[in-house]
Amino acid sequence: DTGVSQDPRxxxxxxxxxxxxxCDPISEHNRLYWYxxxxxxxxxxxxxxxxxxxxEKSRLLSDRFSAERPKGSFSxxxxxxxxxxxxxxxxxxxxxxxxxxxxxxxxxxxxxx
Amino acid sequence: GESVGLHLPTLSVQEGxxxxxxxxxSNSASDYFIxxxxxxxxxxxxxIDIRSNMDKRQGQRVTVLLNKTVKxxxxxxxxxxxxxxxxxxxxxxxxxxxxxxxxxxxxxLTVIP
Numbered sequence: 001d002t003g004v005s006q007d008p009r010x011x012x013x014x015x016x017x018x019x020x021x022x023c024d025p026i027s028e029h030n031r032l033y034w035y036x037x038x039x040x041x042x043x044x045x046x047x048x049x050x051x052x053x054x055x056e057k058s059r060l061l062s063d064r065f066s067a068e069r070p071k072g073s074f075s076x077x078x079x080x081x082x083x084x085x086x087x088x089x090x091x092x093x094x095x096x097x098x099x100x101x102x103x104x105x106x107x108x109x110x111x112x113x
Numbered sequence: 114g115e116s117v118g119l120h121l122p123t124l125s126v127q128e129g130x131x132x133x134x135x136x137x138x139s140n141s142a143s144d145y146f147i148x149x150x151x152x153x154x155x156x157x158x159x160x161i162d163i164r165s166n167m168d169k170r171q172g173q174r175v176t177v178l179l180n181k182t183v184k185x186x187x188x189x190x191x192x193x194x195x196x197x198x199x200x201x202x203x204x205x206x207x208x209x210x211x212x213x214x215x216x217x218x219x220x221x222l223t224v225i226p
Contacts, residue, residue, distance in 0.1 A: 004156070032212070042202045042216025043157065057214065067176060093157050100145045100206060104156030 002026060002072075004105035006092050012111045013082055020078045021108045032075050033102060034067055035091040036060065038040030043091055049075060050097065082112045125223045128209045133192040134220045136203035139184060143205035147214065148177060150218075152199045160188070160201075190222075198224045 005024040013019050025032045030051050035043035046065070047057045051072040061067075063094055064082075069075040089109050093102035117127050126132045138146070144165050149157035163170045163177045163186075170177050176189040200221050204214040 040218070042204070043214075045215070048213065057168045081164055094157070100162050101147060101159040103159065104149075106154065106156050 003090055004094055004096055004103055005107055006090075006105040006108050008108055009106065010109045012113065014113050015084060016081055018078065019110065020076055021092075021110075023045060023075045023077070023092030023105060025074070025092070029094035029096055029103070031092045031095045031097055032069055033093040033095075034075070034077050035093065035104075037089040037091055037107070038087075046077075057094070072104075079110075081091075082110075084112045086110060087112045117198045121217075121222070123221045125186065125225060126193050128193060128195060128224050128226050129163065130193055132188075132193045132197070132222060132224075133223065134188045134190075134201050134203075136188075137184060138186060138203070138205050138217075140205060140207070140215075141181070141184070142208055144208045145206040146177070146179060146186050147204045148175075148186075148222060149216075150199045151202065151219070157202060172192055174176040193222075193224050195224045195226055198222055 007022045023035050023037040033048040034046040037043040046061050047059050051067040052069050061073045067077045091104050091107045093104045095102045145162050147162040148160040150160050151157045161172045161175050163179050174191045178187045194203050200219040202216045202219045204216045206214055
């Protein structure tokens with residue numbers, strides 16, 4: 001499978017714990033995006049990378065959230081001191097620089113108890 | 114900020130009929146509009162896009178119409194099949210070059226066999 005891969009698919013954690021998600025984009029895509037989606041809503045942009053550089057962050061991305069893409073390939077999204085309001089589907093997408101369409105992974109469903 | 118919304122949250126059609134899903138947008142500066150399909154438990158899947166200087170674009174069984182005068186976008190699916198049942202999102206791209214997409218709430222399409 002050469003699509004966008006996300007791990008884990010599901011994560012259940014207790015409030016206050018830290019969690020980390022991983023995204024492996026399509027190999028030739030230099031842009032990588034993180035989105036968050038809650039039930040019944042469309043995905044909301046969080047942040048994006050071009051190669052290893054994080055070029056934009058949404059106001060939704062509080063100080064408890066940090067994303068990295070150290071070698072310009074896979075990316076991680078960490079949430080520290082999770083809150084119940086963090087419960088959502090976290091989607092990763094990738095694209096070529098000049099491409100309009102984003103290719104999404106299947107997401108990581110986070111539940112904070 | 115941008116606002117992308119949908120007229121109807123749900124749509125039911127008979128198998129074989131044509132489906133029309135509508136979307137309203139508010140940002141005149143968006144350069145591309147994109148339709149995504151999202152099946153349960155999966156990430157959004159790119160269907161078709163249209164540049165802001167076009168009125169119509171056709172794909173395989175799908176047609177997107179753009180009316181910039183009233184800021185309205187529609188997705189037409191011909192000969193709807195059970196496999197078309199999903200949530201459909203319209204999204205608009207800002208022109209900053211980041212390729213970020215802003216999604217609407219979505220319309221759930223149910224195809225009745």
